[in-house]
Amino acid sequence: MVYPANMPLWDEEVLHAYAKPFKKPLATVAREQAATYGVKNTGLAGVLAAILGGSVPDSTMNVLLTEGLRNLAGKTVEELSNLPGIGKDKALRLVAAFELARRLASLPPEEKPAIRGPEDVAALFVNEMRHLEKEHMVVLLLDTKNRVVDRETVSIGTMNSCLVHPRELFKSAIKRNAAAVILVHNHPSGDPLPSAQDREITRRLVEAGQIIGIEVLDHVIIGDGNFTSMKAKGLI
Template structure:
């Protein structure tokens, strides 16, 4: 008969978070994960329960000072410090705003910045800008450096970043080290695939800019979107 492996009680909240997500967990389970271990004779779930019994309102727990936290059996000086640090970090996260890197006013203005940045580069750079609904840049990533082709520059890498940062729109750009920004057949095929993938995902491809040493091509301005 196969011997059953007992799962430590302290790991149960972690398992539940993995299976159901953090929003399904109770305050006690979330606190137990942060505490990590119990303190004899209490396991971690019991310790979390004792803390919440002492401070049944989360606002009271947030307001508790180090001395008050240490009055609870099983919560020593180090654990009290950790709890205060955790609560302060949570408060700062709550107040944090998404960082923005300027607003895209036009393809021309953005292209001028990219020309200045990439004009001396001897390799192709695929750069994607991720925008919110106000066309504010919320994320930027260089996804590839080298010799660009369709198999390397796959749409899934581009849209994975878009999903991660909750972008509403994207602008892709790459440079031609030759200095001539004319769109190649590969550039057009890649843009077509990218646009189609965005339409399926509900994330708009706003433009694909190709920059050279002193000029640029906007595939949207060229009418590629109407083709």
Template sequence: MKKIKKHLTMKELPVTERPYEKCEKNGAGTLSDAELLAIILKTGTRGDKVMDLAVQLLNLNPSCPGLEGIMGIELADFQKIRGIGRVKAVQLAAVCELSRRMSRIQFSESYAFTTPQSIADYYMAYMCRLGHEEVHVMMLDTKQHMISECLLTKGTVNASLIAPREIFIQALKAGAVSIVLVHNHPSGDDTPSREDLAATEKVRSAGELIGIRLIDHIIIGSGHFTSLCGSWNH
């Protein structure tokens, strides 16, 4: 006979430990990170209360425990925790993506990206905790409003292999006047490598020939960034 797996629900928790009740009584702002996650998870597993499951989730990324660490976790990695299956993993991934998008609400179509900090602020929440490397290209108009952006490469990226041709095909299609390269270092160290510097110069030179200026190349680390160009004069 198949063993029936018993889940511990919110109702099985003592009243004082129920995040739903605490939220209703005192507001969501009074809940801990674990309690907020417990509301999303809803149930635990045999032997693990839902709050225990939430704590395990917060410690899933050993290099960066807590909510920041969760932001960089892939869908499949959520399911490594016993009690988090396909549905819960998708729900968690959706919450993380909503958080990233909400962090960008301030960047309306009329927002002008005029400093390295403004670029870093736009990408930081998404890129600073990724477990893999990504290279993004931001396309800007004459007033440095973003026309569009694209993901150029994803995975283990060798910056020396960044192809100016692909970058400027996208920039020309978008009608961009200038571009910004952005990529992350999964190690959290935003110190540029020789390859990063070489790739920056290669793209900058190609842009001069085409007439599309490379304003900057931003490297995102763990909560901080490096600007390789700083060509922010208008």
């Protein structure tokens, strides 16, 4: 079959419809960004879209963004339900999110244990670590007043060894803006005296901490109901 030279192969209206760029709703784009980069790394639109979903009309998203957080936090379920594309279910979710934020803000400050010496470290770990069958290396993250900010297990080894790389140990300390750290690990044998490997690992970690500005205050080794502080023994 031969087509006439002047006969179009495509319907122009259909071709134009397919060629027209597709514009995603603001809520969909904002929700995708929140899912990709994390909610805390997006703006208010991303937070709202993560709660409400991506099906909210652009006009409604613009109203919510124009209102601002303070005004939004005071809205009732009924007021929000009247916005196009919201409905009672989405309005309830949004009101509940603001109520959760209010309750979190009203909580009293969490008591953070302060570390005054190796005995305080041992009190936190002896009962927990004395019966472990493998060596566990834990790092205590401290603030400028030697209060515990967080703790993290950075390595689980064998019955008589536990290797840890400075990169893994200090990654959490940098992320949590810790001023100093204390290393804690157990000896399944029950004998808390530091081995040659313990001394070498500690030396490397102390040197790495000096380079990045996070001091290694101590390395406490937990045995069966007892402990050893490498700081107290003059090994740090």
